Amino acid sequence: MYLVFIHEKYIFKHPQPKRPNSLRIYEAHVGMSSTEPVINTYANFRDDVLPRIKKLGYNAVQIMAIQEHSYYASFGYHVTNFFAPCSRCGTPDDLKSLIDRAHELGLLVLMDIVHSHASNNTLDGLNMFDGTDSHYFHSGSRGHHWLWDSRLFNYGSWEVLRYLLSNARWWLDEYKFDGFRFDGVTSMMYTHHGLQMTFTGNYNEYFGYATDIDAVVYLMVVNDMIRGLFPEAISIGEDVSGMPTFCIPVQDGGVGFDYRLHMAVADKWIELLQKKDEDWRMGDIVHTLTNRRWLEKCVSYAESHDQALVGDKTIAFWLMDKKRNGVVGRKEK
Known part of the structure; x- marks a missing residue:
């Protein structure tokens, strides 16, 4: 007596969406x-x-x-x-x-x-x-x-x-x-x-x-x-x-x-959260956001796994941490 197992191929029911103009x-x-x-x-x-x-x-x-x-x-x-x-x-x-x-x-x-x-x-x-x-x-x-x-x-x-x-x-x-x-x-x-x-x-x-x-x-x-x-x-x-x-x-x-x-944009947000607000340099931020080749499309994250998990923590935890790398959060009056 032989047992034969037949595996049916998965049939996709829904068409693939069209590429959007802007990826999120x-x-x-x-x-x-x-x-x-x-x-x-x-x-x-x-x-x-x-x-x-x-x-x-x-x-x-x-x-x-x-x-x-x-x-x-x-x-x-x-x-x-x-x-x-x-x-x-x-x-x-x-x-x-x-x-x-x-x-x-x-x-x-x-x-x-x-x-x-x-x-x-x-x-x-x-x-x-x-x-x-x-x-x-x-x-x-x-x-x-x-x-x-x-x-x-x-x-x-x-x-x-x-x-x-x-x-x-x-x-x-x-x-x-x-x-x-x-x-x-x-x-x-x-x-x-x-x-x-x-x-x-x-x-x-x-x-x-x-x-x-x-x-x-x-x-x-x-x-x-x-x-x-x-x-x-x-x-x-x-x-x-x-x-x-x-x-x-x-x-x-x-x-x-x-x-x-x-990659530089996500790293920049983490860097900013490790500084006092008054130490932020607007020119440096603008340069990081615009430093790309002419007409080149880029994918930028507020955070990705490289920032959130690889030796670091999420932006949410940076914001909730009362002490940010030596920068003590201000108490509410």
Whole structure:
């Protein structure tokens, strides 16, 4: 006697919304979205959190930590399986149902995709997959990110290109994501990964021996593929270097992103909350808000996970803290 299990393919019921003229993005981590001390599920996020996001006036939700990762504290950035959704939060169909519900509410769903590095794990990741350290990655020290403790892709390899390009298409085609926020793009584009660097805008900082040309070409190719196969999809790149042509179309010689993630603005708000109001410099604030390349579209947050969780706290807690980094709040009379 044989038992045959037939799994029916999830059928999406609602069309993907059209791209809005102005994105209002709510950044979310499904596992951390519950008010209870548990790892939340795709189903609970779908039923409890998505309606709240819609009610608050957002038109897009960016979901982090989707790709499978063994180390939960990595926030989803040490990916072990690039094609599998995080199993802690539910099944693949649960994730599809979440995205379908978001589309019903008129919300775009953006994925925080990690193509900048991979988990260092050898038992459940790509590292040493064929017994060598160079199957998908650079061999030797160039293949290791010294700060993130992770492996770095060799974007000059045809197999790496096939793997990552098919991965990007998979999430858009199979799960109906509406676009990506590419993580760690600065780390990809330079062999120094942007670490211990202060970018001044001098072109020698962008087009020199430290530029990983293969990585830049990969970004051009993946953006061109996304635009060709999914014209409505949105591509956002996390870059803090100010790389020229970042948001210029590929056919015009650019890298091809629709938006640059403007990290400096969110950092500036936290910096201001650590100072007395009278120490705020208006010229500095205006410069931070307007410091971008001509006509370049940017995504700016009041706060994102980089400010709220990575060694810091939320703006709400900064405001509620009676003592802000030595600045004692004034008592009401």
